[in-house]
Amino acid sequence: MAKTVNHAMLRAVVNIRTVLCLIAAGTVQAQEPAPQPPRAEPVDPSLNADPGEDFYQHGRNLYEAAKRATDLDQRVAGFERAIDVFSRYLNQFPNHANAEAAQWYLGESYFKAGRIEDAKRCYNNVLRNFPKGKYASAAAFMLAVDHFNNRQYALAAPLFEKMAAAAQSPADRQRALFHAGFSYELHGRTREAMDYYRKVIDDPDKPNLFIEKSQLYLGRLLSRAEKLDEALPLLDKVVMSRTATPDLRGPAAIEAGAIAAKQGNAELSDKYLRMALDTPGLEKFRPDAQIALMKTRFDRKAYADVIQVYRQSAEKAQGEQEALRLMLAGRSYMELDKNVEALEVFREVEKMMLPNNSFAFEANYLRLLCFFRIEGHHVPEQVDAFLQLYQKNRPRDPKIHSALLMKAETLLSDKKAADAAKVYNEIDGSLLSTENRKGYLYNRARCQLLSEDPQGAVRSLSDFITSFPDDKRAGSALLLRAGAYRDAGEPNKALADYDKVRGQQTDDESRMLALIESADICKQEGKLDDMITRYRAFLETFPKAADTRKAKANYWLAWGLVKTERVKDAVPYAEAARKLDSKTYGKNAGTLLALAHWSLQNPEAVCAEVDRAIEEQNVVSLPDQLISWAAMQAFSSNRFEQAARFYDLVADQDDPRTTPKEIWRNFGKALLAAHKAEAALPAINNALEVEENPSWKTDGLLDKAKALFALNKLDDALQVVEECQLLRPEGRVNAGIRITKGDILMKKNDPAAAVNEYVAVAVFLSDDDRQLKPEVLWKLEEALKKKGDAADAEKYRLEREKKYPGWNPPGK
Incomplete structure (x- = not known):
C-alpha cells in the first residue's frame, strides 16, 4: 500500500474571528449616562401656597446635597434622608404635580444608596404610572441596563424600546434603538435586531452617534x-466614514473583505483587508486582517500567496488567533509539499497551546503527518507518542485512526505484517474480538491484500469464512475475497462471491459494492449484457446511492448499450452520468452522447455536444466525420459562426491539401456568411487551389470576390470577378458575380457601368426569386439615382414595391 493517508480526516480550524467592539465587552457601562430628566423649575412661594411643592422641594434639596457630599458615608446618609422625604411625600401627595419626578428621584436615591432592588421598583412605578412622562425614558434605561448587564437580553430589549418611545431627545432615541437591536441580537432574535439597527440608520435627526x-x-x-x-x-x-472610530472601521473592513471574498471579488476583498492591515490607527486589527487575507487565499487554494502574506508581517496575534494564523501557514506549506517548513510551524502551535486545546491536537496530528511524508522509519514511535497524549480522551477521533494507519503502513512497508495486523485491528473497534483467531485471520487477510498477495488473502479469508460463517464480518470477508479472486486472475470465482453477497441479508453498502464490482468484472471480461443487467440492478435497487457510484453505473451502462447497438436507450444514462459527476465522466459521457445523437441523426443535439466538447477541450475524442456532419447541419440552419467553428476543427491549416475541398469550400462560405471576410479568404483560396470542376470554380471565385469586396479591396475584387466571368458562370453564380461586380462599380463611383450589371441580372432572374430579385431591383434603383436617371429609378422602385411589398432594403 502506498504511503498515503485519507486527507478527509485532516481538518483544521480556519474560522476568522470577526473583531467587533461590543459595548464594553457585552455590558452597558456607567459612562453611558441615563437620559437627563427635565430640570425642576423654581417656585415663587409668594405666588403659590403649595405644601406638596414644599415637601417635594425639600426632598430635592436633600438629594442634591447628598450628590455634592464628598464623604461616602455622608453621601449614603444623605440619600437615605432623601428616600424618607420622597417616600412620605408620595404617600401624602400621590396625585401631586411632582409625583412623577418624586418617584424618579426616589429611585435615584435608592440606586445611589446601593439599594438596587428598591430603585428598580421605583423605576418600574415610573413606567407603569407615567409611561409617557418626562422621566419614562430615563427609568426605562436604568431598568434595561440592569437586565442587559445581567445578560437578560430578552428583558432588556423591550425596556430599550420603551426608552426610545419616551425619549426626549434624538440622541437618547437613537441610543435606545441601537441597544434594543443589540439586545435582540444577543438574545438570538436576528430579525428584530436587524429592524432596530435599520431604525437607527434611517433616523432623520443629526447628529447620529450610533449610525x-x-x-x-x-x-x-x-x-x-x-x-x-x-x-x-x-x-x-x-x-469610508470620517467620523467612525477605529474600533468600528477595523472590524467593518475585515468583515467587508470576507464578504467580497465570498462573492469571488478577490481584488475588492484585498482592498478592504489591506486597508485594515496598513491604515494608521487600526494597528490592533492587523493580525486579524492578516489572518483574513491568508484565509481568503487559502480558500482560493492560492497557497503560495498565503505564505507570502504570512511572511509580510511578523506582528503576532494572541491566543487562538495566533494559533489560527500559524495553522493557515502550516497547512499551506503542506499543500506546497514543503513539509519541513510546515512541521516547524506546527511545533510553534504546540508550544503555545495547552495539550487539550483543539489547535494543539490539530497541530500535533499535522506535524505527525508531515513527519510521515518526510520519512517513515521512525513513524511508529511518533504515533505512539501522539496516541499517549490524545487517544484516551479522543478514542473515536478520525485523526487517531489516521495516525494508526500511518503506523500500520510503516510497519507493512518494513515487512512487519504481524505487527501491522495488530495495528489495523486497532483502527476499527468492530474488528477487535475476544476470539483472537477471528481478528487474526481477518486482519492478516487485509494485510495480505495491502501487500499485494491476493492468493494469500484468498486462503486467509476462505479459512475465516469457513470457520466463522455467522460472524458479522462474513459479508465484508466475502467482498474482500471476491476482490482477491479478481486480482488473482480468477474472475468467475470473484463473480460467484459477489453474487453470494447480493443474496445475503447484509448491509446496503456490501450489496452495492457487490453489484458495482461484479459489473466491472463483466465489463473487463466482455460480458456486456451481464454488465448492463448488473448496473441496471444497482440503479434500480439503490436510488439513494452516492452520486459518484450512480454516475459510474450510468456511464458504463450507456457505454454498454452503445456497444450493443442500443443507442437510443443509452442517451438518458449518459446524460445522467454527466450530470451526477461531470468531473469524472463529463467528457467521456459527452463523447458517447455525441456519437449516439449522430447515429440517431439528431442535428441540434450533435451540434450542442460538439460545442460542449470544444468548451471542455474534449473535441479530440470526436471523429472528423461527426464534426463535419455537425458543421453542415449548422450551416444549413444558418448558424454560420457555429458552422465555421466546427469546420475549423477538421480543416488542416498546416497542410491544406489533406483536407477535402468540400470542407474548405463550406468553411469559407460559413466565415463569409458570418461576416468574417478576412478569415474566410484562406479557406476560399485553399478550396480554389484544388478545385477542378468549372462550376465549383466559379462558385469559389464568387465567394472570393465577395470577401475582397467586404475588405474594400476593390481592384482585387474586380480582377477576381473578371476571372470568374471568363469561365462563363451560369445560373445564380452568374447572377451573384454580376451583382458583386455592380457593387464594386458603385463603390468605384461608376454607377452607369453598375446599372448595366444590375439590369442584366434583373432581366435574367425570375419574379419568383424573392431573395435576389428584389435586392437587385433595389440596387438598380440606387445606381440609377446616383447616375441621375430619376425616372428609371422610380420605375424600378414601383416595380419592386408592387411585386415584393414586404421586402425591405438591407439595414432598413
Missing part, C-alpha cells in the same frame, strides 16, 4: 444570513 455602529452590526448580521449584496454597502460606509 456607524448600527451599520456595522446590521452588515454583520446580513453577512451571516448570506445576504452579502445588502451587507457590503453598509460595511463600506463604515470603512
Whole structure:
C-alpha cells in the first residue's frame, strides 16, 4: 500500500474571528449616562401656597446635597434622608404635580444608596404610572441596563424600546434603538435586531452617534444570513466614514473583505483587508486582517500567496488567533509539499497551546503527518507518542485512526505484517474480538491484500469464512475475497462471491459494492449484457446511492448499450452520468452522447455536444466525420459562426491539401456568411487551389470576390470577378458575380457601368426569386439615382414595391 493517508480526516480550524467592539465587552457601562430628566423649575412661594411643592422641594434639596457630599458615608446618609422625604411625600401627595419626578428621584436615591432592588421598583412605578412622562425614558434605561448587564437580553430589549418611545431627545432615541437591536441580537432574535439597527440608520435627526455602529452590526448580521449584496454597502460606509472610530472601521473592513471574498471579488476583498492591515490607527486589527487575507487565499487554494502574506508581517496575534494564523501557514506549506517548513510551524502551535486545546491536537496530528511524508522509519514511535497524549480522551477521533494507519503502513512497508495486523485491528473497534483467531485471520487477510498477495488473502479469508460463517464480518470477508479472486486472475470465482453477497441479508453498502464490482468484472471480461443487467440492478435497487457510484453505473451502462447497438436507450444514462459527476465522466459521457445523437441523426443535439466538447477541450475524442456532419447541419440552419467553428476543427491549416475541398469550400462560405471576410479568404483560396470542376470554380471565385469586396479591396475584387466571368458562370453564380461586380462599380463611383450589371441580372432572374430579385431591383434603383436617371429609378422602385411589398432594403 502506498504511503498515503485519507486527507478527509485532516481538518483544521480556519474560522476568522470577526473583531467587533461590543459595548464594553457585552455590558452597558456607567459612562453611558441615563437620559437627563427635565430640570425642576423654581417656585415663587409668594405666588403659590403649595405644601406638596414644599415637601417635594425639600426632598430635592436633600438629594442634591447628598450628590455634592464628598464623604461616602455622608453621601449614603444623605440619600437615605432623601428616600424618607420622597417616600412620605408620595404617600401624602400621590396625585401631586411632582409625583412623577418624586418617584424618579426616589429611585435615584435608592440606586445611589446601593439599594438596587428598591430603585428598580421605583423605576418600574415610573413606567407603569407615567409611561409617557418626562422621566419614562430615563427609568426605562436604568431598568434595561440592569437586565442587559445581567445578560437578560430578552428583558432588556423591550425596556430599550420603551426608552426610545419616551425619549426626549434624538440622541437618547437613537441610543435606545441601537441597544434594543443589540439586545435582540444577543438574545438570538436576528430579525428584530436587524429592524432596530435599520431604525437607527434611517433616523432623520443629526447628529447620529450610533449610525456607524448600527451599520456595522446590521452588515454583520446580513453577512451571516448570506445576504452579502445588502451587507457590503453598509460595511463600506463604515470603512469610508470620517467620523467612525477605529474600533468600528477595523472590524467593518475585515468583515467587508470576507464578504467580497465570498462573492469571488478577490481584488475588492484585498482592498478592504489591506486597508485594515496598513491604515494608521487600526494597528490592533492587523493580525486579524492578516489572518483574513491568508484565509481568503487559502480558500482560493492560492497557497503560495498565503505564505507570502504570512511572511509580510511578523506582528503576532494572541491566543487562538495566533494559533489560527500559524495553522493557515502550516497547512499551506503542506499543500506546497514543503513539509519541513510546515512541521516547524506546527511545533510553534504546540508550544503555545495547552495539550487539550483543539489547535494543539490539530497541530500535533499535522506535524505527525508531515513527519510521515518526510520519512517513515521512525513513524511508529511518533504515533505512539501522539496516541499517549490524545487517544484516551479522543478514542473515536478520525485523526487517531489516521495516525494508526500511518503506523500500520510503516510497519507493512518494513515487512512487519504481524505487527501491522495488530495495528489495523486497532483502527476499527468492530474488528477487535475476544476470539483472537477471528481478528487474526481477518486482519492478516487485509494485510495480505495491502501487500499485494491476493492468493494469500484468498486462503486467509476462505479459512475465516469457513470457520466463522455467522460472524458479522462474513459479508465484508466475502467482498474482500471476491476482490482477491479478481486480482488473482480468477474472475468467475470473484463473480460467484459477489453474487453470494447480493443474496445475503447484509448491509446496503456490501450489496452495492457487490453489484458495482461484479459489473466491472463483466465489463473487463466482455460480458456486456451481464454488465448492463448488473448496473441496471444497482440503479434500480439503490436510488439513494452516492452520486459518484450512480454516475459510474450510468456511464458504463450507456457505454454498454452503445456497444450493443442500443443507442437510443443509452442517451438518458449518459446524460445522467454527466450530470451526477461531470468531473469524472463529463467528457467521456459527452463523447458517447455525441456519437449516439449522430447515429440517431439528431442535428441540434450533435451540434450542442460538439460545442460542449470544444468548451471542455474534449473535441479530440470526436471523429472528423461527426464534426463535419455537425458543421453542415449548422450551416444549413444558418448558424454560420457555429458552422465555421466546427469546420475549423477538421480543416488542416498546416497542410491544406489533406483536407477535402468540400470542407474548405463550406468553411469559407460559413466565415463569409458570418461576416468574417478576412478569415474566410484562406479557406476560399485553399478550396480554389484544388478545385477542378468549372462550376465549383466559379462558385469559389464568387465567394472570393465577395470577401475582397467586404475588405474594400476593390481592384482585387474586380480582377477576381473578371476571372470568374471568363469561365462563363451560369445560373445564380452568374447572377451573384454580376451583382458583386455592380457593387464594386458603385463603390468605384461608376454607377452607369453598375446599372448595366444590375439590369442584366434583373432581366435574367425570375419574379419568383424573392431573395435576389428584389435586392437587385433595389440596387438598380440606387445606381440609377446616383447616375441621375430619376425616372428609371422610380420605375424600378414601383416595380419592386408592387411585386415584393414586404421586402425591405438591407439595414432598413
